[in-house]
Amino acid sequence: MLVERLVARWAAKDTAGLSRLFADDVRWWTASVPGAPWPAEVHNPREVESFFLGFRAVLELTGITTRDLVVDDADAVLTGRLHARVRATGSPLSSDFALILGVHRGRITDFRLHADTLAIARALAQDVPPVSP
Template identity: 30%
Template sequence: MTANPTDVIRDFYDKLATGDAPGALGLMAPDIEWTTMWHYTVEGRGPGPVAEGLFKPLMAEWTSFSLVPTEFVTEAETVVSLGDFKGVHGATGKTSEARYAHVWTVSGGRITTFRQYIDTLAIAQARI
């Protein structure tokens, strides 16, 4: 039995929260399309480009960060998670708190697309 889409996305956030990046990447379809709305760029499709273009630079730039979903809205294979990004920027030591909306598509128990919408001003202010 395939997990429902909301459970897959909750599992993704849980894995990130415990530092299990390989487990989070393992929830992705081999051809996942990942779209970010800030300065990280995922070039190409698949978990490898997500790790290289997002996970590695994110962990290098922020000394600590968390993504805390506060609400899930699900319609068929689409899951929207609303929540909070909180992080401490490594170079400036400034704290950022930014609201986000993540739009996910889950098919066959795997994440196939991701689109990010985030308060980019709140992020930018921590970087300067």
């Protein structure tokens, strides 16, 4: 299954292998994270690799815990939690995520990653103000 290969290659820090899972034309969405070095717009496998290299530049992935996987024909939704360490400070970071994928001809054509961007921004910048209730 393609989702399992994606998670395995991400956990193995195989950015080149990750990029080969994607179609030549990718519809990509991730929320913007202030201070993050990864590209906001991604359209092709080369830019997919840049995204994951940017992620690895500031966050050392220490694990991925998967919770649920729902597959419906060519679409999949994976939920779980990313575990990382901020390279600059050594601080741990855990963030829940939902990953929505579309697949066509064995390659990922749609990628939507929903994560706790506030927690990630705080971990990277250390100066993001708290949200008041």
